[in-house]
Amino acid sequence: MTHEILLAGFGGQGILFAGKLLAYCALFEGKEISWLPSYGPEMRGGKCNCSVCISDEPIGSPQVLEPDLLVVLNGPSFEAFVPNVKPGGKVFADSSMIDAKTDRTDIETFYVPATQLADDNNLAKGANIVLLGKLLHETGIFTFETVRKALEKNTPAKRAHTIDNNMRALQLGADYAG
Amino acid sequence: MTHEILLAGFGGQGILFAGKLLAYCALFEGKEISWLPSYGPEMRGGKCNCSVCISDEPIGSPQVLEPDLLVVLNGPSFEAFVPNVKPGGKVFADSSMIDAKTDRTDIETFYVPATQLADDNNLAKGANIVLLGKLLHETGIFTFETVRKALEKNTPAKRAHTIDNNMRALQLGADYAG
């Protein structure tokens, strides 16, 4: 089993965090993992993406150029990365932020109004997790149980209350039919 | 004709200036010349020496390791450099500053109490030029005329009065019988 996952959007959208959760899930399952961020010089609002490789074999290049799973939170990234998705791959796109649609038919694309869903449910900045929920729902690569463990590992004590919010966001994504 | 001249002493004794006068004399006579100083980090009182090569041929290494003419103004330099003088070479030593004598017989050594002579004649710091006078007298490589031209070239206008003093010092050296 090898997953090459790319998450992409603006800085500040929680791209790296979402990738980290996936990486931790894989860690709990004893996989080989690499997680590689790439961002511009801006603190917020700049291009930001994250490559996550999960495999049973040692990982060579950690850079995901042709993802089989793409999570994408803004228009420019949608345009830049959808063409590179491997045939048979899956795309999870935040349709609150992205107007475009792809006409590729060799991949599956899920349009989730993630930002809207998050906002509507008082989960501001939760779009990343909403999309993750959808991804897990569609691929089943990790259970929500495992994600909760990853969240626990990656949430400082004084922000522990956010864990439940994030689990809610996950569920929102999973439940979204769209 | 090739002369490899080494002048050596403490900083502040006018070693480099004396070497420069020789170099200028050679320039006036259309020779190939190199002049190379060597000194320690001290402004005054440190080791200081100066290599002057004068030749009809282009000069390779400018460093004089085995001089045929050695002008030496202090004890440590006398000990360091007299052994290196080429057989047949000449040494001009300031005996006011140097107690030692050499027992080399394959070279000619002139002991001139240059500092004393200069002091006695109100030519403080003129020991370098006194020894130069002796050197020119013994070797005849340049005329006093030429040296005067060199002095004129190397004395800033407002110190022009020193030229005559220096000519006097030259003469003192030339006249010293020892």
Next chain:
Amino acid sequence: MAKMSVIFDRCKGCELCTTACPKQIVAIQHEKRNKEGVFTAYCTDESKCIGCAMCAMMCPDCAIVIEK
């Protein structure tokens, strides 16, 4: 008669302009995101604007134009 207008795609929704307006007629709308995904500032009551440009002075992104 004065007019404050926000350049839709330049506004970053930082809200600094909203604090500067002496007439308190600058606010953030929650209807439409611009191409950066931002809910932008707008003038809540054009008739009250005196064109003092305080909002524009405060805007870090030159996203406000004032006409008079």
Next chain:
Amino acid sequence: MAKMSVIFDRCKGCELCTTACPKQIVAIQHEKRNKEGVFTAYCTDESKCIGCAMCAMMCPDCAIVIEK
């Protein structure tokens, strides 16, 4: 009863000590050069020395020793 003595080979003949002595009994001799070729300082009148060490305080080369 005090004694000022100059360490012959350490003295650089700078004359700073000569300016510091309240008794004006420090001077440079012009008889004998040390190994650096320097005419050194000395006490012109040992009997007048009060051992105040002002000369030594002024000497940059620790070339003066005072006994009392």
Next chain:
Amino acid sequence: MEKVLMKGNEALAEAAIRAGCKCFFGYPITPQTELSEYLSKQMPKRGGVFLQAESEVAAINMVLGAAGTGTRVMTSSSSPGISLKSEGISYIAGSDVPCLIVNVERGGPGLGSIQPSQQDYWQATKGLGHGDFRLIILAPNSVQEVVNLVVRAFDLGEKYRVPVMLLSDGLLGQMMEPVEFPEIKASQADNSSWAATGTKMQREHHIVNSLYIEANDLEAQVRARYERYAQIEANEAEAETYLCDDAEIVITAFGATSRIAKSAVNKARAEGIKAGLFRPVTLWPFPKAQLLDATKNAKAVLSVEMNMGQMVDDVKLALDCKIPVSFYGRTGGVIPSPNEVLDQIRKLNGGAQ
């Protein structure tokens, strides 16, 4: 020990603390920042010193001071900051004090970019400052190896009294991988013969110094140091080889690039091309003997780097120019893809047949 997920930069910092590093002096710069940030959190809690200096120049000189007392000390920076440290590094080498210098390379020259690169190979292996001197250069290619080499770096530095550089890059520094921290016995070489720790009025004073005003003295110092360098060359060169035994095409690549090259080698093998990978772990000393051995069946060597070909000369020299060496590289922060490298291998394979 439990495996944890860590960025290369953080793992490096943690390994340094475990290796007994007592002082860190640095100045923020992308992409090495996490390293200092990690230490700023941990050092105060674990009995160490973290100090953010006013500049890289100050930082390297603080390293000189701390190293002069015989303390395990490190600094880290990225390319432009390393350039600023070059005078200080030359002094450290000339003063024969050990320390660890980390360069998390980014694109250059000048301000360049903040993306990963290997453009400082020459600077690290040849020109990091004025004068005749060397640094031991270690180039890990995984987060785990970062950890292992940090420990080795401190030990080597003290053994030979030389500064050691760990040459990382934006890719290794920023990526997270699972990592395990081995039990480390923080050894500290005896420095009682030279360190400036106060004479306690019981010995001659120690002088930590690189000035030898007599040329002959300086020459003697330099020659003595080069004898230690000769020992390092004889004993410490290290390389990893992968499928080289029967390889007709050997890729040479170090650090992060070697991972990409490895992926390419695997792809080439899948196509039946006899490709192998030679990865120098020590860039200086360059593992010449190991390369000769790894290329005994090679018809062509391909150096793959994230620069314009800076390692090529060392490869050629190690091979005594006997096997043709070609080059494929990306620069300025662009990471070559395994497929690009594969293409090159294919070309060479065609050419070699």
Next chain:
Amino acid sequence: MEKVLMKGNEALAEAAIRAGCKCFFGYPITPQTELSEYLSKQMPKRGGVFLQAESEVAAINMVLGAAGTGTRVMTSSSSPGISLKSEGISYIAGSDVPCLIVNVERGGPGLGSIQPSQQDYWQATKGLGHGDFRLIILAPNSVQEVVNLVVRAFDLGEKYRVPVMLLSDGLLGQMMEPVEFPEIKASQADNSSWAATGTKMQREHHIVNSLYIEANDLEAQVRARYERYAQIEANEAEAETYLCDDAEIVITAFGATSRIAKSAVNKARAEGIKAGLFRPVTLWPFPKAQLLDATKNAKAVLSVEMNMGQMVDDVKLALDCKIPVSFYGRTGGVIPSPNEVLDQIRKLNGGAQ
């Protein structure tokens, strides 16, 4: 023109003024001091700028500023000071602005000594700062050639928009020789397409910059620069050969050392040994073709340097490792003597027969 006696440092300064250098920024250091001192006297009288900066770091950045306006500008220093300039030099190279940098080398590493050395060969030719870039390196061996190469340096720098280094040393800088100043037509390349001279509201603003945040953009910049480097390698490499035609033993030596080597060659010839001298005038680009030509009858090559053998690799690579290259050097400020070199030649001659 009348010949005058001048120190290498002073002649360099005078030549720079005649070549149209309008600004000098420097910081005192032995053994380059006379250069700045000369300019401090002359620049104000001759319409130029002399500014003693607060440090070498400041000086090189002032050079960047002045060069950014398209002005002919130079700086000079000696080894430790050059290390401090390395970040700035990398920026200058990355910003594609021309300038002249003088290194009057002294003994290293660290504070080292103030005697002549050639220990910065590697730094100059390979590692002067982070990132992929090159400087043109010119190495004169007489005061007259210093003068000639200064003029060339400015012209080359502007022609290719690269920084140029004149690599001198304490020997060349301090020695006086008779020198003649040729009539110099101070040419100044057209810089109207890039220099920051004020838009006058008549053009797009010019940006002098080395930052390219997109890795692909930075790579494109670097590759474009390497194309210029390729032209430089093709067109500008220069060497002097002496008695090489029939030489069985060719000495390679640059700068001041080549004079000593020449004396040794003469002595060897007097003994009937077929020795010759190959002297690279440009150290980068290294005159490879010229070396191949000069060694066509050589059985052995001996590199003579005032360092621990830094040019040897370039010589070997130029020869494609086909002729054995041995090395003789002194370091730390010691100047090799012609007799020492002669001994080496004799040994090789014995060995070669």
Next chain:
Amino acid sequence: MAVVFERPHSLCDVRLHYCAGCTHGIIHRLVAEVIDEMGIEGDTVGVCPVGCSVFAYNYFNCDMIEAPHGRAPAVATGVKRARPDLNVFTYQGDGDLAAIGTAETVHAATRGENIVVIFVNNGTYGMTGGQMAPTTLPGQVTTTTPYGRDPKTAGYPVRVCEMLSTLSGTALAVRTAVDTVPHIRETKKMIRKAFENQQKGNGFSIVEVLSTCPSNWGLTPKESIKRLQEECIPYYPLGVYKDVDINEANAALLNKGGETK
């Protein structure tokens, strides 16, 4: 109706990359407005720092030069000495100017270098992600002072205007802020004064502007303005620290022409 307020001409018509609500943008605009109003855009060269404002070369419409981190005053000196006819300004952050660039700043000031320095003090290293800056307040949490800046180990903040005012070459040293419209107006006035100083040959002028960094302060833009007012201004009092005609102020020194050896 006529446009009475819009982007100044010398600020390029592009999106600024700064985070939402970052006051760098205000300061950029003020500099551009002054350049416009003085009509000097065509004869001005700006020098950008390394820091969040590193892309200033894309924003100012005049010719621009990118300096290495901290070296903008030296680069500006090079420009000004080579081309005294040009107006030269630097735009620098607190890490740039008061940490790595301390020597260049102090010496440009003591030389009375005829340049304008716009100094944006936001108490942190914005660009690299919020490390301690020389001007970080005691107790302030940053990514390299995770337990709050403890002056006993991490040092005390540097007060730049106070320090530079001791130097004879400093003509103008003033601290302003951009938290309110009146302060913004004052800041602009001082920037103008600094450029006018340069045109008069009146030496070194520095305008220190207290600015925000919402991203690294971990606050919203509005909260950041509040912190600026409540924590920063009290520590860094606004005001004119020095404002002299340096030639007059140093007349006694300047008359010391000729050789006094």
Next chain:
Amino acid sequence: MAVVFERPHSLCDVRLHYCAGCTHGIIHRLVAEVIDEMGIEGDTVGVCPVGCSVFAYNYFNCDMIEAPHGRAPAVATGVKRARPDLNVFTYQGDGDLAAIGTAETVHAATRGENIVVIFVNNGTYGMTGGQMAPTTLPGQVTTTTPYGRDPKTAGYPVRVCEMLSTLSGTALAVRTAVDTVPHIRETKKMIRKAFENQQKGNGFSIVEVLSTCPSNWGLTPKESIKRLQEECIPYYPLGVYKDVDINEANAALLNKGGETK
């Protein structure tokens, strides 16, 4: 009779290489006397600069480290942080401390780094042959200001104590001279105070000593002392510029413990 004045133990019994009459030698002795009297030779590390005093490592009997030009305060910081139990001092010239080392000096001061800095101000670059230093007086002829230092192009002199006094981490900033025995005594007292500050953990102490450079001033040693009195002291007034308990002086700041973000 007993010896009442001789070379202190912590000054090695070797010839100093300084030029005849150079007051570097006096200052060396004073530092050594203080070290002797405080009995700290065995627990002291000195840091030498690059400058005429570069060989100080041969002169002080305590352990010594040679720093690159200007970087002594950084090297000393490294020593002190690694080994807070040691007494650490630097000995620096004006070129070293106030030109190339400006940033290191200012930041050691602002950090309140617990070290002693002996600053020998002789208004020139002695070692390299008399170039202009940052403290060279206006009008003074040096080898790089051959027509006399013109502040308009070569800048104004830096007054170091005045500048460093503005920094919160500076505990002691004092300027003395070694032109007369009383001044020499005062200098010694201040050096002692600086070392005592360090033992109390009282932060950064600098003793600026006005010194001569007969060789490069082109004067005899006696004339040099006269110039020091007539030209240097008037420009660089002697006195205590700052003398505080930094913990008390900054109590308000230090109490800002914890996170204030």
